[in-house]
Amino acid sequence: MLTSLYVEGNSWFHRLPVRAKLIALLLLSLSLFTTQSLYLLAPAFLLAGWLYFSLGLTLRQALARVGFVFFTILVLAAVNFFLLPLPEVAALVLRLMALVFFAAAVTATTTISAFMDEITVLLKPLERVGLLNAADVSLALGLVLRFVPDIFARYEAIREAHRARGLPIRPLTIIGPLIILTLKDADTIAAAIDARGFRRQ
Amino acid sequence: MNTRDLVLIALFAAIVVVLGLIPPITLGFIPVPITAQSMGVMLAGCIIGAKRGALAFLLFVLLVAIGLPVLSGGRGGLAVLAGPSGGFILGWAVAAYVTGIIAERFIHEGQPESHQFGGFFLASVVGGIVVLYGIGVPWLSAVTGTPLLAAATGSLAFIPGDLLKAAIATLAARAVYAGYPLLPVRA
Secondary structure (H helix, E strand, C coil), X not given: CCCCCCCCCCCHHXXXXXXXXXXXXXXXXXXXXXXXXXXXXXXXXXXHHHHHHCCCCCHHHHHHHHHHHHHHHHHHHHHHHHHXXXXXXXXXXXXXHHHHHHHHHHHHHCCHHHHHHHHHHHHHHHHHHCCCCHHHHHHHHHHHXXXXXXXXXXXXXXXXHHHHCCCCCCHHHHHHHHHHHHHCXXXXXXXXXXXXXXXXX | CCHHHHHHHXXXXXXXXHHCCCCCECCCCCCCCECHHXXXXXXXXXXXXXXXXXXXXXXXXXXXXXXXXXXXXXXXXXHHHHCXXXXXXXXXXXXXXXXXXXXXXXXXXXXXXXXXXXXXXXXXXXXXXXXXXXXXXXXXXXXXXCCHHHHHHHHHHHHHHHXXXXXXXXXXXXXXXXXXXXXXXXX
16 A cells, blocks of 8 residues: 555665655755856756656656656746746746756655664654654554554445445545544554553653 | 654554555546545644654654555655655655644543534645745745745645645544544644
8 A cells, every 4th residue: 555656776876875865855955045046957957857867767657756846846937937037937947847857756765664774873863852762753654564454444444334325425424534544543552552562661 | 763653653654654555536627637645745744643643754754665555546756856846745754743743732521512623624734734834835946946936836836635635634534533533632
């Protein structure tokens, strides 16, 4: 149900460490926003696009992933077209699309576990200050992945119950029962976690 | 934070994921289809309160960032955050927090039902619309260069749909409050 957006592959970008990719993304976004020059933005756009399309995604998959964001960018560009001079609109579109390509490339080449390892490292300072527990974050993430299929099955059961009684399927009559039924499990799940001593408290 | 709060946060984030899998509703009088997921912010604040609601959304945004297609329509990944509407996604946690603060302040047991409806609606509108747009629209304007006024005017088109969402969230939150109140026991 929840398959990650990671794409199997062994390109040089796949082999790059996550931290390097995230830092590159950060630097790229900071540097692209400092320039207005089309001579810098157009090559950045082409390079990021080339990188993204060379990762082993089929053209269709690749476009489906960024299509929605590009659609928003183009709609806003159409608005900008009437408000701003043309070179500026072009710069804005190229800059955003380059960033989106690069970000999509990072997502496509990084596994969930690699991201999680990096997040654990990033959370270390917060843990030291006592703000949170990095292990809790991984536990919460694991719980989400574990319970999404269950909650979806519950949604389908409630929908079937509506059908059986000839009721129209409205979000209002579905969301209430779905949330109550799901959150009522919290006590049992929490007891099960504590009984196993996962959080060592 | 006790284990129960941690579980509530994770379960609510999972509910928001599932709300993204529900087919969107199209209404005749509003051009944009309404996704159940976009009600999540209002629901989170009104149902599990400020702190847990905000943490549930931080967890959800983390899922987006690490490349799980949890946004409605199977979207996700860093590309969405880098796009023009990234500010709305990052603003969800703040919006859920404000919704929760208002709901915690105004909703008490033994109030007349109408006060509870009013409180939940106020919380949903202020947190889920005012605060969310207050973060998302300037962000969009900064990222895309669209003048702030034009961006703000354009987003007015979404307000009727958002008010409808706030109404649905109010009714759902009040139903949950009556059936299984979690708001009073704060994290």
